[in-house]
Amino acid sequence: MNRVVIIGGGPGGYEAALVAAQLRGRVTVVDSDGIGGSAVLTDCVPSKTLIATAEVMTELATSHELGVDLRGDAGSDEAAASVRVDLARINARVLRLAADQSHDIAERLQGEGVRVVHGRGRLDGPSTVVATLPDGSEERIEANAVLIATGASPRTLPTAQPDGERILTWEQVYDLTELPSHLIVVGSGVTGAEFASAYLALGIPVTLVSSRDRVLPGEDADAAGVLEDVLTRRGMQVLSRSRMESATRRGDTVTVRLTDGREVDGSHCILALGSVPNTGDLGLETAGIRVNDSGFVRVDRVSRTSANNVYAAGDCTGVLMLASVAAMQGRIAMWHFMGDAVAPLDLGRVSSNVFTSPEIATVGCSQQQVDGGEIDAGAVLLSLSGNPRAKMQGVHDGFVKLFCRRGTGIVVGGVVVGPRASELIHPVSVAVAESLTADQLAHAFTVYPSMSGSIAEAARRLHRV
Numbered sequence: 001m002n003r004v005v006i007i008g009g010g011p012g013g014y015e016a017a018l019v020a021a022q023l024r025g026r027v028t029v030v031d032s033d034g035i036g037g038s039a040v041l042t043d044c045v046p047s048k049t050l051i052a053t054a055e056v057m058t059e060l061a062t063s064h065e066l067g068v069d070l071r072g073d074a075g076s077d078e079a080a081a082s083v084r085v086d087l088a089r090i091n092a093r094v095l096r097l098a099a100d101q102s103h104d105i106a107e108r109l110q111g112e113g114v115r116v117v118h119g120r121g122r123l124d125g126p127s128t129v130v131a132t133l134p135d136g137s138e139e140r141i142e143a144n145a146v147l148i149a150t151g152a153s154p155r156t157l158p159t160a161q162p163d164g165e166r167i168l169t170w171e172q173v174y175d176l177t178e179l180p181s182h183l184i185v186v187g188s189g190v191t192g193a194e195f196a197s198a199y200l201a202l203g204i205p206v207t208l209v210s211s212r213d214r215v216l217p218g219e220d221a222d223a224a225g226v227l228e229d230v231l232t233r234r235g236m237q238v239l240s241r242s243r244m245e246s247a248t249r250r251g252d253t254v255t256v257r258l259t260d261g262r263e264v265d266g267s268h269c270i271l272a273l274g275s276v277p278n279t280g281d282l283g284l285e286t287a288g289i290r291v292n293d294s295g296f297v298r299v300d301r302v303s304r305t306s307a308n309n310v311y312a313a314g315d316c317t318g319v320l321m322l323a324s325v326a327a328m329q330g331r332i333a334m335w336h337f338m339g340d341a342v343a344p345l346d347l348g349r350v351s352s353n354v355f356t357s358p359e360i361a362t363v364g365c366s367q368q369q370v371d372g373g374e375i376d377a378g379a380v381l382l383s384l385s386g387n388p389r390a391k392m393q394g395v396h397d398g399f400v401k402l403f404c405r406r407g408t409g410i411v412v413g414g415v416v417v418g419p420r421a422s423e424l425i426h427p428v429s430v431a432v433a434e435s436l437t438a439d440q441l442a443h444a445f446t447v448y449p450s451m452s453g454s455i456a457e458a459a460r461r462l463h464r465v
Contacts (some may be wrong), residue, residue, distance in 0.1 A: 001026045002338060005129045005141050006330075007121035007282070008149035010037020011323045012314030014105055016147050016330030021112040023338040028141055029114055030121035030131045036102040037314075038151050039323040042171040045101055047194060049094045050174075051355050053085065054201035058357045061201070065394040085202050088177040095174055117141070123148075123283035126307045130283075145309045145337045148289075148297060149330060150282065152275035152315035159246035160186070160271055166249045167269050170195060180204050180268040184256050186244045187272030188215045190354050195270050197231060197356035206236045207264055209256060211243040216354065220367055220415045222381065222401065223360045227417070230358060230397050239264070247271065277316045294318065301344035303333035311337065319345070322352055351429040353422040358398050361425035364413030364432040365403055377403040377412055378465030382458040384418050389449040395419060400454045402428065402438065404462045409437040411459070418451065427455055438462035 002025040006013045009031030020027045034041050060083055063070065070083060109116060117139065119131035129146060131139045154169035156162060164172050170191055185196040188210030196208045208215065208231070215231070215238060216224040232238055243259045247269050254269045277295045284291065290298045290306040296318030303311040311333035314326030328345060335342035351363035365375045384390045384398040398418030404411050414428035431441045442459035446452050
C-alpha cells in the first residue's frame with residue numbers, strides 16, 4: 001500500500017489527503033494548527049464571515065433608494081432609530097463558524113480513514129517525517145510520498161510589530177470586542193482592501209495606506225479604479241504613494257509614520273504587508289528540497305519539488321495564494337503520485353475574487369497582457385448601470401469586461417465588478433476553461449432580468465471582433 005504523509009492540514013493538505021485516501025493510499029496528516037489551516041481558522045473563512053455582515057450594512061446604507069426608511073417616524077418625538085453593529089457578537093460568530101468548518105473537515109478525514117497526528121512535522125530525509133507531539137515526544141513516520149502544505153504567515157516589520165490589541169495582523173482582528181474609533185490599514189493589496197472595505201461598511205472611519213499609486217495594484221486597473229472611487233465616495237481616506245516607516249502604540253493611540261515624515265493617528269492598525277512561507281525548521285535541506293530567495297518551495301506544475309516523491313502545495317509554494325489553488329495543487333500531487341489521470345496546473349484558468357464592496361472577480365488573461373501584446377484579443381467593457389436588474393437593486397457601480405481572441409472569437413478572460421461578482425464570474429470561467437467562443441457564450445439563455453444578462457450582452461458585442 002502507498003504510504004502518504006502530509007505535513008499541514010490546510011486546503012492543500014486535507015484535499016490531498018482525501019484524494020490519496022480515495023485512491024486507497026494509507027494517509028497520515030501531521031498538523032499543528034488545526035484542520036483547515038489558516039484558510040479556515042484565521043484567514044479566508046473568518047474574513048468572509050466578517051464581510052458577510054459588512055455586506056448587510058452596505059445594503060442598509062443604500063436602502064433609502066429602494067424606498068426603505070430606517071430613520072423612524074419623522075412625526076414622532078422619538079429619537080431617530082439607528083443601525084449599529086456589535087463587533088463582539090460578529091467576531092464570536094466568526095470564530096464559531098471557523099471552528100465548525102474545521103470540525104466538519106476533520107470528521108470527513110476520519111470518515112475516509114485518514115489518520116491525523118496532532119504535532120509539528122519535519123522531514124528527516126525525503127521519505128521520513130518526524131512529528132513532534134504536544135508532550136514533546138517524537139513519532140517517526142515512514143512514507144512513499146510526502147506532501148508539504150505548511151502555508152504562510154502574515155509578514156511584519158521590525159518597526160511595526162503587532163501587539164494583538166491595537167497593532168494587528170489580519171489573523172488577530174477577531175479578538176476585538178469594541179469597534180475601533182479610527183482604523184488604519186497598511187497595505188492596499190487584496191487583504192488590505194478587503195478589510196478596509198469591510199470595516200468602512202461597519203461604520204468605522206478608515207485610512208488606507210498604499211505604497212502604490214492606486215488600490216489593488218495587482219488587479220485590473222479599470223476594476224481598481226471603480227473600487228477606489230466607491231471607497232472614497234463612502235468616506236475612506238486613501239493615502240497613495242505612501243510607504244509606512246513604522247507603527248507604534250502609545251496608550252490607546254497607534255501612530256503610523258510614513259517615510260515622507262507624515263504621521264497618521266488611529267485607535268487601531270491592521271498590517272496587511274503580504275505573507276512569508278512557513279518553511280523554516282522543516283528539514284527541507286535533509287531531503288534536498290530547493291526554495292527560492294524568499295523561502296518558498298519550488299514546485300513544477302504537478303506539485304513536485306526537487307526531491308523524488310516529495311510534493312508541495314499551497315501558500316508555502318508562493319504559486320498563487322488562493323485556497324482553491326492550494327486545494328488543486330494538493331489534488332494534482334496525489335493524482336500524479338498514485339498514477340491517476342492528471343492535468344498540470346493551469347493558472348490561466350484560475351478564477352479569483354476580491355471580496356470588497358463592490359466585489360472584483362477575474363479569470364484568464366488580463367488587460368495588461370492584451371495591452372502588452374502578449375495575447376491578440378479584442379475586449380468589451382459593459383457598465384452595469386444599464387442592466388435592468390442592477391437598476392432595480394440600486395446598483396450603480398460595476399461592469400463586465402470580456403476578452404476574446406481575434407479571428408477565432410474564443411473567450412480567453414474576463415473581469416466582473418459588482419455585487420456577488422464571485423458568483424457572476426462562473427459562466428466566464430466555464431467559457432475560458434472549455435475554450436468557448438463569445439458567440440457560444442452569448443447564445444446561452446440568461447434569465448431576464450438578471451445581472452448575468454450583462455455577460456451575455458458583452459459576449460454579443462464581441463461578435464466579429
